[in-house]
Amino acid sequence: MKNYDLIIVGGGAGGLTVAAGAASLGAKTALIDKREDLGGDCLHYGCVPSKALIEVANEVYQARNVSAYGVHTSGVVDMKAINERIKQSISHIQEHDSIDRFRDLGIDVFIGGASFQNEHEVELVGGDRLYGKRIVVSTGSRPNVPPIQGLDQTGYITNETVFDLDELPKKLVFIGGGPIGLELAQAFARLGSEVTVLEAGPAILGKEDQDVRKKAQEILEREMKIITHAKVEKTSRDEGQNYVHYSVGNNSHVVETDQIFLATGRTPNTDTLQLEQAGVSMDKRGFIKVDDTMRTSVSHIFAVGDVNGSYPFTHIAGHEGKTVVQNAVFGLRRSVSYENIPWNTYLSPEVFHLGLTQEEAQNEHGDVMIYQTNLDEVDRYVADHASEGFLKIITTTKGHIVGAHAIGKGVGDWMQVLILAVNKGMKVGDLSTMIYPYPNHTAAIEQASNQYWRNKLFSGVVPKLTKTFIRWFR
Ligand SMILES: Cc1cc2nc3c(=O)[nH]c(=O)nc-3n(C[C@H](O)[C@H](O)[C@H](O)COP(=O)(O)OP(=O)(O)OC[C@H]3O[C@@H](n4cnc5c(N)ncnc54)[C@H](O)[C@@H]3O)c2cc1C
Numbered sequence: 001m002k003n004y005d006l007i008i009v010g011g012g013a014g015g016l017t018v019a020a021g022a023a024s025l026g027a028k029t030a031l032i033d034k035r036e037d038l039g040g041d042c043l044h045y046g047c048v049p050s051k052a053l054i055e056v057a058n059e060v061y062q063a064r065n066v067s068a069y070g071v072h073t074s075g076v077v078d079m080k081a082i083n084e085r086i087k088q089s090i091s092h093i094q095e096h097d098s099i100d101r102f103r104d105l106g107i108d109v110f111i112g113g114a115s116f117q118n119e120h121e122v123e124l125v126g127g128d129r130l131y132g133k134r135i136v137v138s139t140g141s142r143p144n145v146p147p148i149q150g151l152d153q154t155g156y157i158t159n160e161t162v163f164d165l166d167e168l169p170k171k172l173v174f175i176g177g178g179p180i181g182l183e184l185a186q187a188f189a190r191l192g193s194e195v196t197v198l199e200a201g202p203a204i205l206g207k208e209d210q211d212v213r214k215k216a217q218e219i220l221e222r223e224m225k226i227i228t229h230a231k232v233e234k235t236s237r238d239e240g241q242n243y244v245h246y247s248v249g250n251n252s253h254v255v256e257t258d259q260i261f262l263a264t265g266r267t268p269n270t271d272t273l274q275l276e277q278a279g280v281s282m283d284k285r286g287f288i289k290v291d292d293t294m295r296t297s298v299s300h301i302f303a304v305g306d307v308n309g310s311y312p313f314t315h316i317a318g319h320e321g322k323t324v325v326q327n328a329v330f331g332l333r334r335s336v337s338y339e340n341i342p343w344n345t346y347l348s349p350e351v352f353h354l355g356l357t358q359e360e361a362q363n364e365h366g367d368v369m370i371y372q373t374n375l376d377e378v379d380r381y382v383a384d385h386a387s388e389g390f391l392k393i394i395t396t397t398k399g400h401i402v403g404a405h406a407i408g409k410g411v412g413d414w415m416q417v418l419i420l421a422v423n424k425g426m427k428v429g430d431l432s433t434m435i436y437p438y439p440n441h442t443a444a445i446e447q448a449s450n451q452y453w454r455n456k457l458f459s460g461v462v463p464k465l466t467k468t469f470i471r472w473f474r
């Protein structure tokens with residue numbers, strides 16, 4: 001049996017971060033993945049193909065919307081060509097995540113599913129066993145399939161199969177109005193499908209600030225039908241056509257569709273790991289329980305990424321992975337902080353989220369200050385004819401930023417300024433002291449933060465004092 005300082009099970013965003021970090025620090029490292037093409041969900045079925053598809057869809061949408069300037073377009077999209085372009089993006093990035101690259105770092109890479117035999121031994125498909133002084137589980141998640149009657153007859157697609165569709169579905173129903181459902185729903189709507197989103201909850205994008213959710217729904221409803229409070233009762237098939245039966249309150253409805261896309265959250269990939277043989281505790285849904293150092297109930301076994309049920313994002317898997325490198329290689333007890341977590345949802349317009357929503361901030365801090373700019377007050381957005389949306393910065397009464405949210409074209413890029421500000425402990429007023437080249441989109445931040453000084457200088461005691469000073473200073 002081979003012995004390692006560290007074994008990593010799962011070579012996606014989290015696992016690869018840990019593997020590269022541990023090996024470069026000199027730990028004898030083994031990496032196991034059931035697939036030969038490392039990179040995990042983000043690369044193969046998630047972030048990369050979805051963003052590649054979204055980009056094509058936006059190009060098609062823009063091309064179809066230039067008739068006002070005398071240019072007319074027509075035609076149906078060629079899904080095979082689109083899928084080919086998506087595959088090109090994946091294979092380009094795949095080179096960076098290739099087995100050879102990790103072997104060159106000195107890591108032993110094993111391909112095949114792994115399972116725990118006890119708290120130090122992992123068995124590979126084929127029966128070989130590896131011994132790990134410490135072990136990291138980073139096996140990610142897969143689509144949650146709710147127990148909806150009829151899915152076995154109608155079939156369904158998920159993020160694992162959607163990038164293989166040969167033809168554009170004429171009609172497409174998305175069950176679930178979270179980021180996966182909505183990003184892809186909008187992409188298909190822009191490619192030409194007639195899209196309906198059925199969301200069980202009271203609102204789409206349930207984790208977003210209330211004002212952002214409302215604005216997003218108002219904008220998206222121009223391109224697709226969105227039904228909230230929708231209880232999907234069953235699906236059925238008749239004469240080659242699929243139907244989704246749902247109710248809202250006491251009213252029953254049926255929607256006809258070619259394909260049914262399930263975007264109803266995630267299930268952790270823990271069912272074949274035999275974690276019970278290692279004594280690792282999981283919650284009711286199978287997510288591995290960890291403390292803030294990413295240690296499981298067995299202190300030399302760690303879990304990072306989607307599998308621990310924290311925040312299912314690539315950058316969070318990486319963030320957790322970096323901390324685990326220090327804890328697993330040097331035995332430290334560094335903890336992962338989930339304060340001020342950012343994410344961006346790649347809709348048109350984009351939705352940016354940092355830290356607390358207004359409701360959360362009010363619950364946590366009581367009185368809060370809101371500095372908001374509507375994008376129609378930002379010259380560049382007006383010039384672009386893309387002035388729908390807003391930016392909202394939430395601070396304590398002392399000006400400490402506790403949340404920032406935006407909806408608008410390209411906000412995910414320039415709102416990075418807020419992430420830097422929060423990380424450097426800057427207050428909202430500090431954002432107004434920088435120079436913003438005119439006319440850029442980031443001026444939205446300048447305008448929102450100027451309000452801080454305006455409030456300070458033009459109300460309260462300051463204006464009274466300055467008037468007195470000016471009178472005195474002759
Ligand atoms: C459609 C979609 C769009 C997304 N878009 C974004 C986005 O824009 N931004 C963002 O931050 N996040 C996005 N995400 C989320 C992101 O993909 C995940 O959070 C991220 O991939 C999690 O990384 P991970 O390391 O936990 O798991 P993964 O990257 O999935 O890696 C898990 C690895 O474990 C392997 N594995 C599983 N079981 C076993 C086993 N028994 N033995 C050995 N190996 C095993 C798998 O083969 C895989 O390689 C998106 C997800 C989806 C589905």
Ligand SMILES: NC(=O)c1ccc[n+]([C@@H]2O[C@H](COP(=O)([O-])OP(=O)(O)OC[C@H]3O[C@@H](n4cnc5c(N)ncnc54)[C@H](O)[C@@H]3O)[C@@H](O)[C@H]2O)c1
Binds near residue numbers: 205263264265344
């Ligand atoms: N841009 C990004 O960063 C990005 C993009 C896509 C996905 N992701 C990550 O992937 C995770 C998973 O995304 P997701 O959208 O699948 O999950 P989610 O949990 O965020 O949203 C699922 C939605 O489906 C609804 N739902 C669940 N069961 C339902 C049912 N039976 N009928 C109708 N609606 C139902 C839920 O109420 C919820 O609104 C996200 O939380 C996010 O972290 C990130």
